[in-house]
Amino acid sequence: MYKLLLCWRYLRTRYIALASIVSVMLGVATLIVVNAVMAGFRREMEDRIHGVLADLSLESRSLNGMPDADWHMEQIRKVAGDQIEAMTPTVVVPGMMFFFCRGNWITREVIVIGIDADTQADVSALAQYLNHPDNRRKLSFDLREGGYDLRDHQAGPEAPLRPQMAEAGWQHRRRTAAARALEERLMRMERQLQSGYSAPNHADHQAPLPRTGAVEDNWGEAPQPAERQVHYVAPSSSATEPDFANLGLAATPPTQDPFASRSNHDAQQGTTFDPASQQHTGAIVGIGLISYRDAEGMDQFLCLPGDDVKLVIPNVAMPPQAISDEFTIVDLYESKMSEYDAKFVFVPIRRLQELRGMIDPTTGVGMVNSIQIKLKAGADPAQVRDKLRAAFSPMLYHASTWRDKQNALLAAVQVETAILNVLLFLIIAVAGFGILAIFFMIVVEKTRDIGVLKALGAPAGGVMGIFLSYGLLLGLVGSGVGLVLGLVLVKYINQIADFLGWLTGRPVFDPQVYYFYKIPAIVNPWTVSWIVAGAIVIAVTASVLPAWRAARLHPVEALRYE
Amino acid sequence: MSDELERILRQASRPQRPAPDPRLRVPPLVKGGLPLDGGPTLSLETDVKPAASPAAGSVPKPHFPASKPVELSAAVSSPPTPAARPSQVQPADATAYLLRTVGLYKSYRKGSIVIPVLMGVELTVREGEFLAIVGQSGSGKSTLLHLLGTLDAPDRGEVHFQGHRIDNLPAPSRDILRNRHIGMIFQFYHLLPELNALENVLVPLMIANGVWTFFSRRKQLRNRAAEVLQSVGLGHRLKHKPRELSGGEMQRAAIARALVAQPELLLADEPTGNLDKRTGQEIIALLRNLNQRQGLTIVMVTHDQYIAGQADRVVRLVEGRIEQ
Ligand SMILES: Nc1ncnc2c1ncn2[C@@H]1O[C@H](COP(=O)(O)OP(=O)(O)OP(=O)(O)O)[C@@H](O)[C@H]1O
Numbered sequence: 058m059y060k061l062l063l064c065w066r067y068l069r070t071r072y073i074a075l076a077s078i079v080s081v082m083l084g085v086a087t088l089i090v091v092n093a094v095m096a097g098f099r100r101e102m103e104d105r106i107h108g109v110l111a112d113l114s115l116e117s118r119s120l121n122g123m124p125d126a127d128w129h130m131e132q133i134r135k136v137a138g139d140q141i142e143a144m145t146p147t148v149v150v151p152g153m154m155f156f157f158c159r160g161n162w163i164t165r166e167v168i169v170i171g172i173d174a175d176t177q178a179d180v181s182a183l184a185q186y187l188n189h190p191d192n193r194r195k196l197s198f199d200l201r202e203g204g205y206d207l208r209d210h211q212a213g214p215e216a217p218l219r220p221q222m223a224e225a226g227w228q229h230r231r232r233t234a235a236a237r238a239l240e241e242r243l244m245r246m247e248r249q250l251q252s253g254y255s256a257p258n259h260a261d262h263q264a265p266l267p268r269t270g271a272v273e274d275n276w277g278e279a280p281q282p283a284e285r286q287v288h289y290v291a292p293s294s295s296a297t298e299p300d301f302a303n304l305g306l307a308a309t310p311p312t313q314d315p316f317a318s319r320s321n322h323d324a325q326q327g328t329t330f331d332p333a334s335q336q337h338t339g340a341i342v343g344i345g346l347i348s349y350r351d352a353e354g355m356d357q358f359l360c361l362p363g364d365d366v367k368l369v370i371p372n373v374a375m376p377p378q379a380i381s382d383e384f385t386i387v388d389l390y391e392s393k394m395s396e397y398d399a400k401f402v403f404v405p406i407r408r409l410q411e412l413r414g415m416i417d418p419t420t421g422v423g424m425v426n427s428i429q430i431k432l433k434a435g436a437d438p439a440q441v442r443d444k445l446r447a448a449f450s451p452m453l454y455h456a457s458t459w460r461d462k463q464n465a466l467l468a469a470v471q472v473e474t475a476i477l478n479v480l481l482f483l484i485i486a487v488a489g490f491g492i493l494a495i496f497f498m499i500v501v502e503k504t505r506d507i508g509v510l511k512a513l514g515a516p517a518g519g520v521m522g523i524f525l526s527y528g529l530l531l532g533l534v535g536s537g538v539g540l541v542l543g544l545v546l547v548k549y550i551n552q553i554a555d556f557l558g559w560l561t562g563r564p565v566f567d568p569q570v571y572y573f574y575k576i577p578a579i580v581n582p583w584t585v586s587w588i589v590a591g592a593i594v595i596a597v598t599a600s601v602l603p604a605w606r607a608a609r610l611h612p613v614e615a616l617r618y619e
Numbered sequence: 620m621s622d623e624l625e626r627i628l629r630q631a632s633r634p635q636r637p638a639p640d641p642r643l644r645v646p647p648l649v650k651g652g653l654p655l656d657g658g659p660t661l662s663l664e665t666d667v668k669p670a671a672s673p674a675a676g677s678v679p680k681p682h683f684p685a686s687k688p689v690e691l692s693a694a695v696s697s698p699p700t701p702a703a704r705p706s707q708v709q710p711a712d713a714t715a716y717l718l719r720t721v722g723l724y725k726s727y728r729k730g731s732i733v734i735p736v737l738m739g740v741e742l743t744v745r746e747g748e749f750l751a752i753v754g755q756s757g758s759g760k761s762t763l764l765h766l767l768g769t770l771d772a773p774d775r776g777e778v779h780f781q782g783h784r785i786d787n788l789p790a791p792s793r794d795i796l797r798n799r800h801i802g803m804i805f806q807f808y809h810l811l812p813e814l815n816a817l818e819n820v821l822v823p824l825m826i827a828n829g830v831w832t833f834f835s836r837r838k839q840l841r842n843r844a845a846e847v848l849q850s851v852g853l854g855h856r857l858k859h860k861p862r863e864l865s866g867g868e869m870q871r872a873a874i875a876r877a878l879v880a881q882p883e884l885l886l887a888d889e890p891t892g893n894l895d896k897r898t899g900q901e902i903i904a905l906l907r908n909l910n911q912r913q914g915l916t917i918v919m920v921t922h923d924q925y926i927a928g929q930a931d932r933v934v935r936l937v938e939g940r941i942e943q
């Protein structure tokens with residue numbers, strides 16, 4: 058009892074002890090905040106990685122893939138059927154994407170992923186990262202009329218508006234088609250004027266391909282299906298010399314519908330593709346490929362769903378040849394993993410197989426690169442992976458879990474968290490040394506009182522207990538206040554970051570750098586209890602030495618001490 | 620030796636001391652509650668009873684009063700002369716000695732230099748005796764007192780308390796002995812500055828009781844402490860911190876603290892050394908009274924001849940030995 062009374066009194070009368078309480082408190086609060094934010098980032102990252110990647114994948118080592126997806130899936134089921142929920146085949150191939158923006162062709166290096174729209178949703182949460190709400194419900198490669206999200210649906214109301222998305226969809230496509238047609242007409246009229254009174258009888262059919270297709274011709278060295286050729290006029294890059302080939306076309310009365318002229322034009326080549334009413338094969342492109350984030354954190358789009366892009370990919374021939382085709386952006390993919398968002402283009406698997414020549418002409422069975430597997434709840438991906446590794450020759454196949462794929466990244470975050478924890482625990486250890494020093498001072502100061510207590514019959518253990526409970530009390534109070542402070546800081550972390558940003562004039566949490574609009578934070582009760590327990594243990598440990606010294610004081614010497 | 624130890628241990632570890640041994644003459648601290656009324660009250664104005672003799676062993680020690688505070692100022696009037704007291708009675712039975720030392724030696728070493736302090740101290744303290752030890756500064760009086768109070772161990776020799784050897788007891792037994800059987804007061808009072816008078820007096824009771832027993836008997840123990848403080852004339856200063864008390868008041872608080880567990884022996888190391896003559900006299904009168912009214916055995920160290928003269932018996936410590 059005297060232990061508690063005395064340590065309570067010492068705590069209340071010795072304000073220097075508050076210094077160590079404050080350092081314990083700050084250490085605990087920082088640890089809680091840092092761990093919460095790191096856990097938040099990690100969770101966010103894992104969610105994203107896992108959302109993009111299936112639990113498990115079996116990939117062919119060859120880019121050309123494995124011949125029969127159904128056969129492989131059957132084999133997989135044989136190996137670990139009881140743990141498998143769903144599977145979907147995919148074709149993954151590196152490629153280039155080109156799109157036209159404000160008079161320039163923009164080129165991107167991409168990974169083209171052919172997915173099966175029907176079964177993909179069973180395997181991974183890809184759909185939830187799509188922009189159009191209907192696509193999130195049911196993935197479709199058809200362009201929507203409109204209704205694309207004006208805000209990042211994952212971020213909530215604080216995300217800035219994306220006003221450009223209001224136009225996305227068919228309306229944008231129609232408008233663009235109209236504008237281009239008009240532009241084309243104006244161009245032709247201009248040429249007509251320039252060429253003056255050139256003989257109208259100049260051969261109309263001299264050039265089978267109009268000059269305006271020059272841009273595509275420049276890079277489309279691979280044989281292209283003629284019916285997919287679309288000819289847009291690049292305003293500045295188009296030929297400046299009179300183009301007699303188009304004169305006849307341009308001479309059509311201006312009152313005529315521009316679309317009609319377009320169809321005429323296509324009709325000349327034996328196609329009836331109308332960009333205002335028709336789309337190419339749908340493609341879902343990563344948001345990072347076609348947008349950038351400006352200084353205010355607003356997303357600026359270079360093109361929108363409804364615009365067309367060109368993809369160039371290698372076919373399965375040896376040596377591979379570049380194949381190109383035109384696709385229409387039907388939706389945006391925003392996983393917030395910048396690595397993925399700036400790389401992935403999803404297209405229907407069948408189309409990709411066709412383009413690459415992966416379909417066996419006799420059986421109609423397509424080859425696939427990989428099979429994505431979703432496991433039943435509770436199944437251990439690593440275990441199933443090992444089973445697959447045993448069943449499928451590693452020389453030809455590579456089985457990996459989603460964690461394996463981003464192991465470097467996840468491990469880096471984990472190591473970072475661990476290092477931060479060690480460093481921050483060192484802060485608490487410093488506080489521990491503060492406690493040690495302060496306690497030694499108090500023991501020296503209280504030497505005579507310790508002698509008195511011993512003269513009154515207090516056992517050595519009791520004297521030790523005074524200082525141990527003192528340390529415990531400091532640890533409890535310090536980590537208790539630190540706990541509350543830490544939790545409050547975590548709760549208001551975004552407000553605090555905003556305030557700090559306002560104070561320093563530069564954002565602490567720059568949404569340009571991160572794909573989140575707010576700092577993610579997860580308070581893990583386990584981590585928190587570990588931190589608090591660690592702080593208390595450190596405080597008590599620091600008080601052991603002074604307490605032991607106090608307990609060992611010789612009563613007579615302590616009494617004689619002045 | 621081992622059964623001696625066992626007896627002490629058994630006796631010491633009892634939570635409540637029923638004191639079946641008639642030699643102890645100490646009523647249990649609490650037996651069916653503290654008497655709040657009706658018990659004989661302590662007052663210095665009442666007739667001075669002769670110090671209890673060993674024959675009076677079965678007479679229980681009066682309880683501390685609950686209601687009547689002690690008036691000490693009036694008690695300074697006439698210190699009795701040592702001759703008037705029956706201190707010369709030499710009991711034949713060895714167990715009648717409360718405290719006895721046999722050839723105590725103690726020296727301090729500083730490197731190779733040995734400072735001999737006590738060189739064969741032979742001292743016998745009867746039950747109920749008020750003994751004064753005088754000696755020059757540095758003669759080893761405090762050292763001797765520490766040995767008597769088991770705060771320190773002698774190099775050679777023995778200390779016997781109630782017929783048991785106590786100087787070689789293990790530390791826990793000595794702690795219990797000091798806590799409940801031997802009270803100590805010092806020249807500089809040695810109150811704990813963070814605690815008020817009442818809490819200071821409660822400390823020995825807190826040490827004796829665990830947290831839970833203390834809590835369950837909190838009221839009782841507080842009353843007991845308050846009562847003892849009242850009996851030394853500090854009933855009105857319960858909540859005062861030591862720094863708010865005068866020297867005399869602090870020493871009274873220290874006496875109350877030493878007596879709260881009802882020890883058989885009080886060791887006083889120059890209790891008046893830091894007080895003016897008048898206040899010192901009040902303290903001595905208080906000790907005298909405790910000795911006479913309750914038969915408390917007191918061993919007091921002083922170098923003040925006048926103060927020493929008020930004890931039953933005065934011994935002189937010279938060159939490490941007791942001179943009668
Ligand atoms: N720890 C120690 N180391 C060395 N010598 C010591 C130690 N403690 C006491 N002494 C010596 O022992 C002797 C006796 O000391 P003690 O305190 O018992 O004397 P005292 O009679 O109580 O003196 P005073 O009347 O001043 O209190 C002194 O000479 C002192 O110097």
Ligand SMILES: [Mg+2]
Nearest residue numbers: 760761762888
């Ligand atoms: Mg002394």
